[in-house]
Amino acid sequence: MASTSAEIIAFLLTISGWVLVSSTLPTDYWKVSTIDGTVITTATFWANLWKTCVTDSTGVSNCKDFPSMLALDGYIQACRGLMISAVCLGFFGAVFGLVGMKCTKVGGSDKTKAKIACLSGLIFILSGLCSMTSCSLYANRITSEFFDPSFVAQKYELGAALFIGWAGASLCIIGGIIFCFSIAENSNSARRGYAYNGATSVMSSRTKVHNSVPDKSPPKHFDKNAYV
Template structure:
């Protein structure tokens, strides 16, 4: 019962983290910068993995998609690949978790379901690592440009999408570790009990199937031992 509750808690953590990670892809504010002036000229510049936009004080936004994938900066291409990989890993991890959890009726035997759940936990851990790497790489680029005195272009600050991605990564990693830890503990206890039973049975068999001479001696048969002066 306790193991089942642990699986349910881990499942809720990982699914919540995966939803947060997936929501960062269409989120607008990966990096944001404001140009303050009068009420009319105030504008907000923001950008994500797909486009860059500017919003004026009236709420009207003008966006420009990145023209070519091959002409993008290397870090944006890496971030795109890692985020898409994180979403895919989380999706397959959720399917494996539904199949392998003890509270479901599919997945086969108990040992098979345990292996599937461990694989699901590893998927969620990789999902969190991919998302964590993406957000950290993007944030490192923003901070390096912001604090670089020689960088003369417009400087940006960290957007809300990065904090959402970090939170989702933490939930996925924690939930995946809980999945793997619970299943590993179950495997170790099961193997210990099985090994103990096997060793006990083998010991009993060895005792019962000893050498015939030793058995005869145990049953009271006299041993053929003669002294030096037996026939004198």
């Protein structure tokens, strides 16, 4: 029962993390222009993995998609690939997790379902690591430019999408670890359930056979000098 509850909690954590990771792809604010050292701010610049935008003081936004994928910076291409991989891995992890849970009716025997659940946990851990790496790589670029005194272009700060991505990656990793630990609990319970009682059964059967055979030896009569 405890293993089933752990699997349900792990499934809810991983699904929540996968939803958060998936929501970071269309989120606009991966980085936002900083107002540090600026007295008057007339426009706000922000960007994500697909476009860069500017919002003026009236609230009107003008966006421009990145014109060429091959002309992009390497870190943006790496972040795109890692985030897309995280979303795809999370999808397959959710499918395997649903099949491998004890409370579902598909997946075969308990031993097979435990292996599938462990595989789902590993996939979710890999998905979380991809998302964590992508957000950390993007944040590292922002912070390195912000603290570089020789960088004279527009500086940015961390956007909300990065924090959402980190939170989703953490949930995926935690849920995946719980999935992996559930197979250990299943194997331990299986060993306890199949304890060997062969010696006891053999001895009991021999005792029953010995007791069931009638004693056909002639009765012994002892006279008064038998114990002398």
